[in-house]
Amino acid sequence: MSDSLHDAASPALPGLAFDAPVLVDAFGLSDVGHRRPTNEDHFLIARIGRYFETQSTSLPDGDMPARADEAGYALVVADGMGGHAAGEFASRLAIRELVRMALSLPDWIVRLDERTLDIAAQRSEDRIVKAHEAILAESRREPELSGMGSTVTAVRNLGRMLQIAHVGDSRAYLLRQGRLTRLTRDHTYVQMLVDCGAMTLEQAARSRTRHVLVNAVGGVNEDVRVDVQHVPLEDGDRLLLCSDGLSDLVDDEAIRHAMTEATTSEEACRTLVALALDAGGRDNVTAVVATYRFATSSPGA
Known part of the structure; x- marks a missing residue:
């Protein structure tokens, strides 16, 4: 009886495209690093x-x-602040909360289009x-943790689109065809002075207050401002996320060269961290490197 549903008279259906x-x-x-007693940085790759x-189906071959x-x-x-245990705990808590809330969603967006971009x-x-x-x-519950906070720089690729969410002065860089572009803007008092023309970039780089945050996850402000942007990916793009322990000691040209010359993300990451440590390692040093390639066909299609 069931075989008659799939006889020669059944119309052909186009295959599902992925x-x-x-x-x-x-x-x-x-x-x-070389000078801090504890590491207040944390990172996540997920x-x-x-x-x-398809486990079993009565549909004809090619339909599924x-x-x-x-x-x-x-x-x-995430780069914690607040000193010793407080900073380390703040960066841990920030990442843990991001994951907890993502897992609580009943539906996950894994591809961006006009309908899902703003969502x-x-x-x-x-x-x-x-x-x-x-x-x-x-x-507020633990007085010894008062004022603790963290930077957060988080990136997802949703299909062939990068989504960057950023608070603080950790950074995201994109290497594309040998050119390095910084994707994030530091949320610091010094950056505010640069933006209004009261300080030059050269003066900012030497300022002792260059890491005073005006926007952080936690900290002393009741509100937080989150920068979110989208960047279309190209085949071969390489991304770097890093704490200021790296960007303070390794200039953009050295970052560009290390990321260009490396054959893998691991090689680029290890080289960049080593450069920061060789330059003094004054702070904790954290780097995450990702390389994006476009496959030529969809598996199982």
Whole structure:
């Protein structure tokens, strides 16, 4: 009886199309440095996605893919402040809260289009605001943690689109065809002076107050401002997230050269951290490097 449903008279259906995945090679490294007793930096690399795998079906061959999956990588660098245990705890708590809230969502956005672009950006901002509130609440409960806070620089690739959410002075850089571009703006008092013309970039680089944050996750302000932007990916793009322990001691040209010459994300990451340590390692040093490649076909399609 069931065989008659699939006789020669059944109309042909077009196959289901799935875009080729973005292949991501990611590696992270964090070092306490040469002068700090503890490491207040933390990082996260996580693979997020959805998949479809046919186990059994009565549909004709070609109607369903054997397997299809869509996945992106979430990368986070958080640099804690507040001194010793407080800073280390703040950066841990910030990342943990971002993950907890992402896992609580009933649906995950894994690809951006006109319908989901604004939704994804708002979700990212909301998660960081909630992490901010969680850190403030914890600092109120524990007096020794008062004033603790953290930077957060988080990047996801949603299909062939990068989404960057940023608070503080950790940084995101993009290397594309040998050219290095900084994607984030420091949320510091010195950067505010530069923006209004009261200080030059050269003066800012030498200023002793260059790391005084005016915007952080937690800290002393009740509100937090989250910068969210989207950048279309190109095949071969390489991304760096880093704490200021790296960007303070390794200039843009050295970053560009290390990322260009490396054959893998791990090689680039280890080289960059080593450069910061060789330059003095005054602070904790954290780097996450990801390289994006476009596959030519979708597996299981």
